[in-house]
Amino acid sequence: xxxxxxxxxxxxxxxxxxxxxxxxxxxxxxxxxxxxxxxxxxxxxxxxxxxxxxxxxxxxxxxxxxxxxxxxxxxxxxxxxxxxxxxxxxxxxxxxxxxxxxxxxxxxxxxxxxxxxxxxxxxxxxxxxxxxxxxxxxxxxxxxxxxxxxxxxxxxxxxxxxxxxxxxxxxxxxxxxxxxxxxxxxxxxxxxxxxxxxxxxxxxxxxxxxxxxxxxxxxxxxxxxxxxxxxxxxxxxxxxxxxxxxxxxxxxxxxxxxxxxxxxxxxxxxxxxxxxxxxxxxxxxxxxxxxxxxxxxxxxxxxxxxxxxxxxxxxxxxxxxxxxxxxxxxxxxxxxxxxxxxxxxxxxxxxxxxxxxxxxxxxxxxxxxxxxxxxxxxxxxxxxxxxxxxxxxxxxxxxxxxxxxxxxxxxxxxxxxxxxxxxxxxxxxxxxxxxxxxxxxxxxxxxxxxxxxxxxxxxxxxxxxxxxxxxxxxxxxxxxxxxxxxxxxxxxxxxxxxxxxxxxxxxxxxxxxxxxxxxx
Amino acid sequence: xxxxxxxxxxxxxxxxxxxxxxxxxxxxxxxxxxxxxxxxxxxxxxxxxxxxxxxxxxxxxxxxxxxxxxxxxxxxxxxxxxxxxxxxxxxxxxxxxxxxxxxxxxxxxxxxxxxxxxxxxxxxxxxxxxxxxxxxxxxxxxxxxxxxxxxxxxxxxxxxxxxxxxxxxxxxxxxxxxxx
Numbered sequence: 223x224x225x226x227x228x229x230x231x232x233x234x235x236x237x238x239x240x241x242x243x244x245x246x247x248x249x250x251x252x253x254x255x256x257x258x259x260x261x262x263x264x265x266x267x268x269x270x271x272x273x274x275x276x277x278x279x280x281x282x283x284x285x286x287x288x289x290x291x292x293x294x295x296x297x298x299x300x301x302x303x304x305x306x307x308x309x310x311x312x313x314x315x316x317x318x319x320x321x322x323x324x325x326x327x328x329x330x331x332x333x334x335x336x337x338x339x340x341x342x343x344x345x346x347x348x349x350x351x352x353x354x355x356x357x358x359x360x361x362x363x364x365x366x367x368x369x370x371x372x373x374x375x376x377x378x379x380x381x382x383x384x385x386x387x388x389x390x391x392x393x394x395x396x397x398x399x400x401x402x403x404x405x406x407x408x409x410x411x412x413x414x415x416x417x418x419x420x421x422x423x424x425x426x427x428x429x430x431x432x433x434x435x436x437x438x439x440x441x442x443x444x445x446x447x448x449x450x451x452x453x454x455x456x457x458x459x460x461x462x463x464x465x466x467x468x469x470x471x472x473x474x475x476x477x478x479x480x481x482x483x484x485x486x487x488x489x490x491x492x493x494x495x496x497x498x499x500x501x502x503x504x505x506x507x508x509x510x511x512x513x514x515x516x517x518x519x520x521x522x523x524x525x526x527x528x529x530x531x532x533x534x535x536x537x538x539x540x541x542x543x544x545x546x547x548x549x550x551x552x553x554x555x556x557x558x559x560x561x562x563x564x565x566x567x568x569x570x571x572x573x574x575x576x577x578x579x580x581x582x583x584x585x586x587x588x589x590x591x592x593x594x595x596x597x598x599x600x601x602x603x604x605x606x607x608x609x610x611x612x613x614x615x616x617x618x619x620x621x622x623x624x625x626x627x628x629x630x631x632x633x634x635x636x637x638x639x640x641x642x643x644x645x646x647x648x649x650x651x652x653x654x655x656x657x658x659x660x661x662x663x664x665x666x667x668x669x670x671x672x673x674x675x676x677x678x679x680x681x682x683x684x685x686x687x688x689x690x691x692x693x694x695x696x697x698x699x700x701x702x703x704x705x706x707x708x709x710x711x712x713x714x715x716x717x718x719x720x721x722x723x724x725x726x727x728x729x730x731x732x733x734x735x736x737x738x739x740x741x742x
Numbered sequence: 743x744x745x746x747x748x749x750x751x752x753x754x755x756x757x758x759x760x761x762x763x764x765x766x767x768x769x770x771x772x773x774x775x776x777x778x779x780x781x782x783x784x785x786x787x788x789x790x791x792x793x794x795x796x797x798x799x800x801x802x803x804x805x806x807x808x809x810x811x812x813x814x815x816x817x818x819x820x821x822x823x824x825x826x827x828x829x830x831x832x833x834x835x836x837x838x839x840x841x842x843x844x845x846x847x848x849x850x851x852x853x854x855x856x857x858x859x860x861x862x863x864x865x866x867x868x869x870x871x872x873x874x875x876x877x878x879x880x881x882x883x884x885x886x887x888x889x890x891x892x893x894x895x896x897x898x899x900x901x902x903x904x905x906x907x908x909x910x911x912x913x914x915x916x917x918x919x920x921x922x
């Protein structure tokens with residue numbers, strides 16, 4: 223691992239993907255940001271930590287960059303009296319909200335940042351308290367402040383008016399606020415305000431035992447429970463220096479691909495529905511229900527929560543269960559192929575899909591769009607093919623890409639990925655390695671780090687973990703979970719510009735971003 | 743259009759009609775419909791509010807709308823405004839950032855109204871507990887009629903919870919105090 227222009231001493235973490243860690247100073251922090259941006263790298267995550275437990279009175283800010291040869295986790299120590307670091311938003315616009323969140327939770331600020339409005343802090347806790355400070359009492363509720371009147375950016379001009387939506391939405395979806403500035407039906411600007419589902423997950427991690435906390439990771443965003451549990455367990459196993467068996471790896475991939483199929487089935491139905499083809503919703507929601515029922519039969523949980531556990535998986539798959547899943551893949555392949563041709567040939571549906579919510583490849587790259595949505599805008603980013611870790615190293619996954627960048631492209635990518643996941647499930651089941659599905663994880667004697675990086679159905683999920691050693695009871699000191707929605711929410715604001723208000727639900731659904739995974 | 747009709751024809755009516763899965767559910771569904779008609783004699787309108795959930799419960803509430811459960815066929819439907827609702831279906835540990843919006847949604851719902859808290863988090867905060875950012879279970883903010891435990895509860899359990907709330911029917915009462 224090397225960042226051009228810098229001589230950093232990277233430590234490689236013992237994770238199945240190439241993840242490297244280094245400490246930097248403020249100059250190197252900025253040089254690295256410029257070099258990564260110039261080299262086409264991505265900012266995966268930015269977060270802060272109170273590291274008073276490992277060095278006197280300190281805070282750090284961390285950045286995780288995705289580069290051609292892996293992930294670089296950079297840590298910049300900050301001054302205790304005035305913890306501040308150079309702003310990254312000039313190189314990486316997606317850093318803005320992450321920096322605002324770090325300021326709310328830790329009081330560390332980005333020098334030179336233009337947008338310093340609170341983000342996760344809606345006034346629910348006292349202004350002088352920072353929830354992730356080490357000395358903060360664990361269950362501190364504190365005095366609620368007056369509700370903050372959030373300063374939305376106003377659009378002025380003849381005939382411009384605002385449509386405020388949320389946090390309680392009209393459908394069965396998560397809460398968030400959208401402020402549209404429109405002329406007639408045309409959207410001039412959308413500004414999001416999120417943070418409504420902030421429930422203190424990162425603080426909660428520090429109260430749980432490392433071997434139990436995969437359950438919390440699996441509830442950061444329920445639709446990505448497998449991706450998060452795997453990323454957390456990968457981080458824990460890297461910190462502990464434990465490897466999992468090949469069978470455990472294959473079972474985890476099986477779970478992850480089943481999660482991808484379940485979500486794509488749900489989204490394809492909902493996208494048809496949002497374009498007034500209720501037939502699509504009925505068909506795909508039926509297939510999704512069939513899918514979840516088999517998950518319940520085989521893994522004991524419809525969404526496969528708590529199926530990925532430290533050291534492997536909670537349960538094994540026997541011959542009958544494997545056959546059950548193979549049969550289901552065959553049936554799903556036939557049905558989804560038929561539905562795809564119906565979607566493709568449906569003029570009314572395609573009229574709503576094509577050209578709607580367009581994101582060009584240039585904009586996608588500039589704003590750091592990631593995951594499924596990025597692939598639909600021509601960016602071939604997929605950890606399963608970029609850094610194929612076991613068992614993906616033997617499965618030759620091809621990233622499904624599309625050049626159009628509109629709703630139609632995001633639908634098409636879902637279809638292609640769905641078929642690819644069905645293929646992967648069949649291949650995984652055909653060659654399940656023998657052996658145990660779970661091995662023991664012994665926590666490390668000394669304080670240590672770990673990281674996990676997994677391509678969930680929505681995009682890359684990243685977990686950074688810091689553990690105490692024996693002497694301090696193996697506490698989790700910091701566990702940062704990063705959802706790809708952080709990158710993709712701001713791009714949605716751009717995708718709707720110039721579209722009509724009634725197309726917003728369709729565009730929004732085509733991204734299907736997580737509120738909970740973002741708000742933590 | 744031909745392909746759509748063919749697919750519909752091939753699929754058939756799946757609502758509680760697949761013996762491998764649905765014998766038990768069919769009994770349940772018929773009983774639910776009888777109870778609903780006896781109690782309400784009209785449709786039940788539900789307003790869902792996510793007050794901070796991980797979205798797992800939302801996935802299972804969505805599943806209630808699939809052909810297997812055929813919720814609308816039972817006379818139950820989700821509505822877009824609390825002003826149209828008889829029942830609030832609330833998920834999540836109530837985050838402090840949603841406390842106000844949840845209270846206002848309750849106030850906007852005409853009496854008599856019912857509240858069903860869904861999931862382990864809706865019951866008592868679940869794995870998230872009560873902390874600087876959450877108030878815990880839904881009952882810490884609203885008067886709750888029924889709690890459906892589970893993480894997340896299966897769709898049929900959510901349906902059972904909704905039904906149970908309806909059968910218990912509660913007289914109108916004054917709204918609790920909320921922060922403004």
